[in-house]
Amino acid sequence: xxxxxxxxxPYIIWMIIFTVIPLILVTYFAFTDGNGTFTMANISEVKDxxxxxxxxxxxxxxxxxxxxxxxxxxxxxxxxxxxxKQKTYLLLVMLPMWMNFLLRTYAWxxxxxxxxxxxxxxxxxxxxxxxxxxxxxxxxxxxxxxxLPFMILPLYSNMTKIExxxxxxxxxxxxPSRKVxxxxxxxxxxxxxxxxxxxxxxxxxxxxIISRMLGGGSNMMIGDLIELQFLGNAYNPxxxxxxxxxxxxxxxxxxxxxxQFNEEDxxxxxx
Amino acid sequence: xxxxxxxxxxxxxxxxxxxxxxxxxxxxxxxxxxTEYYTRFKDAxxxxxxxxxxxxISNGEDDSLDVNKAFEELTGIEVNYTFYATNEExxxxxxxxxxxYDVIIPSEYMIARMAKEGMLEEIxxxxxxxxxxxxxxxxxxxxxxxxxxxxxxxxxTVVLVYNTWLVSEDTDVETWGLLWNEKYKNNILMFNxxxxxxxxxxxxxxxxxxxxxxxxxxKATLALKEQKPVVQAYVMDEIFDKMGAGEAAIAPxxxxxxITMMDENPDLAAAFPRxxxxxxxxxxxxxxxxxxxxxxxxxxxxxxxxxxxxxxCEYIGYSTPxxxxxxxxxxxxxxxxxxxxxxxxxxxxxxxxxxxxxxNKAMDxxxxxLLADDENFTFWLVPAILLLSVLSSISIVVRKAIRKRRQYx
Amino acid sequence: MKRHRLIKNSWxxxxxxxxxxxxxxxxxxxxxxxxxxxxxxxxxLDWYKKLFTNEVILSSLMNTLIIALISTVFATIIGTLAxxxxxxxxxxxxxxILNITYMPIxxxxxxxxxxxxxxxxxxxxxxxxxxxxxxxxxxxxxxTFSIPYVILNVLPKLRQMDKNIYDAALDLGCNPAMxxxxxxIPEAMPGIISGAxxxxxxxxxxxxxxxxxxxxxxxxxxxxxxAMTRKKVSPEINALSTLLFLIVLVALVAxxxxxxxxxxxxxx
Numbered sequence: 001x002x003x004x005x006x007x008x009x010p011y012i013i014w015m016i017i018f019t020v021i022p023l024i025l026v027t028y029f030a031f032t033d034g035n036g037t038f039t040m041a042n043i044s045e046v047k048d049x050x051x052x053x054x055x056x057x058x059x060x061x062x063x064x065x066x067x068x069x070x071x072x073x074x075x076x077x078x079x080x081x082x083x084x085k086q087k088t089y090l091l092l093v094m095l096p097m098w099m100n101f102l103l104r105t106y107a108w109x110x111x112x113x114x115x116x117x118x119x120x121x122x123x124x125x126x127x128x129x130x131x132x133x134x135x136x137x138x139x140x141x142x143x144x145x146x147x148l149p150f151m152i153l154p155l156y157s158n159m160t161k162i163e164x165x166x167x168x169x170x171x172x173x174x175x176p177s178r179k180v181x182x183x184x185x186x187x188x189x190x191x192x193x194x195x196x197x198x199x200x201x202x203x204x205x206x207x208x209i210i211s212r213m214l215g216g217g218s219n220m221m222i223g224d225l226i227e228l229q230f231l232g233n234a235y236n237p238x239x240x241x242x243x244x245x246x247x248x249x250x251x252x253x254x255x256x257x258x259x260q261f262n263e264e265d266x267x268x269x270x271x
Numbered sequence: 272x273x274x275x276x277x278x279x280x281x282x283x284x285x286x287x288x289x290x291x292x293x294x295x296x297x298x299x300x301x302x303x304x305x306t307e308y309y310t311r312f313k314d315a316x317x318x319x320x321x322x323x324x325x326x327x328i329s330n331g332e333d334d335s336l337d338v339n340k341a342f343e344e345l346t347g348i349e350v351n352y353t354f355y356a357t358n359e360e361x362x363x364x365x366x367x368x369x370x371x372y373d374v375i376i377p378s379e380y381m382i383a384r385m386a387k388e389g390m391l392e393e394i395x396x397x398x399x400x401x402x403x404x405x406x407x408x409x410x411x412x413x414x415x416x417x418x419x420x421x422x423x424x425x426x427x428t429v430v431l432v433y434n435t436w437l438v439s440e441d442t443d444v445e446t447w448g449l450l451w452n453e454k455y456k457n458n459i460l461m462f463n464x465x466x467x468x469x470x471x472x473x474x475x476x477x478x479x480x481x482x483x484x485x486x487x488x489x490k491a492t493l494a495l496k497e498q499k500p501v502v503q504a505y506v507m508d509e510i511f512d513k514m515g516a517g518e519a520a521i522a523p524x525x526x527x528x529x530i531t532m533m534d535e536n537p538d539l540a541a542a543f544p545r546x547x548x549x550x551x552x553x554x555x556x557x558x559x560x561x562x563x564x565x566x567x568x569x570x571x572x573x574x575x576x577x578x579x580x581x582x583x584c585e586y587i588g589y590s591t592p593x594x595x596x597x598x599x600x601x602x603x604x605x606x607x608x609x610x611x612x613x614x615x616x617x618x619x620x621x622x623x624x625x626x627x628x629x630x631n632k633a634m635d636x637x638x639x640x641l642l643a644d645d646e647n648f649t650f651w652l653v654p655a656i657l658l659l660s661v662l663s664s665i666s667i668v669v670r671k672a673i674r675k676r677r678q679y680x
Numbered sequence: 681m682k683r684h685r686l687i688k689n690s691w692x693x694x695x696x697x698x699x700x701x702x703x704x705x706x707x708x709x710x711x712x713x714x715x716x717x718x719x720x721x722x723x724x725l726d727w728y729k730k731l732f733t734n735e736v737i738l739s740s741l742m743n744t745l746i747i748a749l750i751s752t753v754f755a756t757i758i759g760t761l762a763x764x765x766x767x768x769x770x771x772x773x774x775x776x777i778l779n780i781t782y783m784p785i786x787x788x789x790x791x792x793x794x795x796x797x798x799x800x801x802x803x804x805x806x807x808x809x810x811x812x813x814x815x816x817x818x819x820x821x822x823x824t825f826s827i828p829y830v831i832l833n834v835l836p837k838l839r840q841m842d843k844n845i846y847d848a849a850l851d852l853g854c855n856p857a858m859x860x861x862x863x864x865i866p867e868a869m870p871g872i873i874s875g876a877x878x879x880x881x882x883x884x885x886x887x888x889x890x891x892x893x894x895x896x897x898x899x900x901x902x903x904x905x906x907a908m909t910r911k912k913v914s915p916e917i918n919a920l921s922t923l924l925f926l927i928v929l930v931a932l933v934a935x936x937x938x939x940x941x942x943x944x945x946x947x948x
Binding site: 048049051052054055057058113114115131133134216217218220224225228230231232233234235236237257260 | 357359360362363364366367457463464465499502503504505506516517518519635636638639640642643644645656660663664667670671
Binding site for chain 1: 688691692695696698699700701702703705706709717758759761762764765766767768769777780781783784786787788789790791792794795796797798799802820821823824827831856860881885887888891892901902905906909913917920921924925928929932933936940
């Protein structure tokens with residue numbers, strides 16, 4: 001067995017250089033100033049951006065909830081369809097995901113603009129135009145659109161495991177459909193819900209493109225704030241590192257909280 | 272798969288053959304140039320990284336001169352051309368390190384800052400004979416005495432661009448205050464970079480373009496925050512599409528780009544605010560650590576060729592600092608009051624100056640707090656989310672306890 | 681019951697419409713002769729022609745493929761070996777390594793991107809290694825975020841495997857290395873392939889991490905697209921989207937056809 005263990009060595013070395021050391025560097029930058037002396041200033045400066053942080057969390061939260069509301073019935077319908085239909089549906093859901101997300105987001109710009117297609121249709125039927133682009137609503141929409149497949153797929157793969165027999169048994173035993181849902185389907189689908197929530201929330205809370213393209217620059221999010229410090233209009237990598245560190249810790253906390261829900265069928269995922 | 276790729280490549284070739292006939296006659300251009308000078312590195316396999324503003328070079332569209340391609344053809348030096356949106360972004364990219372560039376084109380205040388921080392290489396003007404073409408009034412300016420670090424690329428002013436359809440005739444457009452006008456709520460675009468945005472805000476509240484102390488900056492920040500509700504978006508080059516399509520009514524932008532926009536959308540007009548505006552010079556510089564300094568100087572010299580400079584400025588709409596190019600330009604262009612404004616406007620306009628570090632920092636911080644600022648942000652969100660997380664952790668604990676108890680039975 | 685089905689179908693229909701509306705718009709506008717997004721002025725194929733002569737787009741497409749291929753090969757090899765090794769480790773070391781392995785997946789991409797950028801700059805500026813942002817850094821970054829997906833796909837397959845097969849191979853005279861090549865790797869093949877496919881697609885599509893580690897002389901398609909959206913947008917971008925969409929459509933449909941045929945064959 002000795003040999004086989006050593007086959008992991010290249011990876012372990014790789015992991016240390018490209019995963020562990022970079023994170024140590026982020027921490028180092030977060031706690032030093034431009035000259036490399038220790039400081040807490042960056043960490044304490046993060047609190048100035050509490051509005052950005054809460055806006056990010058709030059928008060990502062709303063987007064996640066909307067994704068769940070849209071995806072849950074869809075995943076359920078798909079998982080109950082015939083096998084052939086399931087394949088087609090899956091294909092249809094995955095197809096947009098394969099297109100570059102910048103292009104997808106750009107497409108929404110075309111739709112949402114003041115002189116965009118939706119507004120022109122609305123004007124034609126006599127209502128509007130509405131200011132849709134460069135609002136928080138547009139940002140949420142962009143998130144929902146981009147990350148919806150990430151909610152549908154885990155839900156679907158989880159729900160295919162729920163056997164029809166269970167649902168039928170509950171129905172035979174006289175449970176009304178609301179009860180069937182709350183006592184059988186929902187609890188069994190919970191791991192899928194949790195995976196979906198993570199897969200939507202994490203990229204949504206840290207995005208920096210969607211908010212810029214659809215939010216008009218004024219609806220800044222954590223991702224934008226980080227980008228701004230490294231490659232944007234306000235160079236300050238130490239503050240950027242501090243915000244990154246905070247974001248990372250926040251995500252890890254969220255994950256560990258969510259993982260409490262479905263510890264049964266996960267291994268290795270301790271945090 | 273191989274077949275598909277071959278087919279694809281074949282299609283590419285076919286298309287490229289069909290369209291490659293460039294309308295601008297490069298051969299004619301080359302005939303007038305010092306071939307000996309330009310072919311020094313012909314077979315050396317050199318490439319240079321040019322980092323410029325977006326939409327800031329003639330690129331062969333609409334039968335214009337493709338500057339980079341012509342340079343490659345003439346000299347055999349490959350040009351890797353990438354672009355940034357703001358001076359500050361350029362600064363960050365250079366400071367962040369990692370990538371090396373050979374030619375960059377910052378504005379005067381950024382040239383001064385970079386020179387002060389040792390980020391620029393001294394240019395050997397002997398290698399740039401065409402420097403003689405540059406307008407003497409734009410040479411040896413305070414931002415770069417003796418032009419040690421920069422050769423002027425273009426100059427221009429900041430103007431207010433507005434849509435005559437959307438802005439009513441009785442509106443006073445010759446004031447920065449227009450950008451604060453409630454009547455055009457959500458129809459106003461604003462600069463997405465701190466220096467230009469602060470310049471305008473400072474002027475609007477009655478200070479000079481260059482802040483003198485942090486209090487002025489704080490006041491300007493307040494003015495910008497006050498403006499935020501009427502602003503639809505903070506933009507840089509996205510402005511072309513937005514103003515072109517009538518997405519917004521009013522925006523401040525660089526005169527050269529304003530001319531380009533007005534060409535594309537005849538409803539647009541431009542005005543000089545009477546409070547005085549910003550006048551700028553963008554200069555070609557070589558950053559510290561450039562790998563191909565001489566090739567970079569050759570590129571700069573090529574840009575200063577009378578024909579190249581003229582063709583370039585004709586396409587991008589900015590004003591040329593090159594007197595020889597100026598002579599080649601159409602009367603129609605050189606008499607355009609937006610590109611070459613009357614003396615009163617120039618006299619009333621100010622250059623951005625190099626600010627002391629503390630003011631730069633104050634401006635950066637103010638800018639970030641402006642973008643971070645949220646009019647809808649209500650403080651109840653903080654306790655609400657905290658409460659939510661506490662509740663969910665409690666529910667987890669309870670669930671766990673219940674499950675444990677179940678195991679006992 | 682009928683009403684039920686109507687509700688179901690309309691829900692599915694509405695979601696699909698939501699997913700496809702923007703794409704349809706892009707496709708339609710790719711044939712619009714006007715440059716502006718606001719008006720339809722007539723049918724044209726000009727943007728496709730322009731796209732195929734746009735050297736920047738073509739070269740970045742090539743770069744994207746090169747990066748994806750190279751990083752997938754490396755990530756698959758390193759990841760598969762790692763999975764074999766991890767599988768043989770004691771429980772707590774396994775847990776430790778897996779937790780670190782999950783980091784690039786759980787971590788927001790922007791944090792991974794920033795951390796790698798800091799690493800590369802650090803190596804260059806403080807250690808004097810002449811590492812330029814560009815091809816090399818991009819490959820390193822892509823391998824880094826791809827390996828975990830390979831490991832996560834291979835590991836379950838190894839765990840499912842009957843350990844006796846490996847022992848049997850040893851008994852039959854294989855040395856351990858041979859036993860791995862002959863027995864274990866083929867067993868884990870489905871996991872290796874799906875891991876490699878995942879790595880490949882993630883690499884093709886990655887923008888955020890690449891954005892922080894790219895340099896001026898090597899850009900990938902997502903970075904070029906981003907740059908295009910930041911200035912005057914040319915309808916070439918619509919043409920590009922349409923083509924990408926068609927390629928993906930064809931690839932996915934072909935894959936599904938082949939897949940279902942294979943399954944049909946199995947049945948007979």
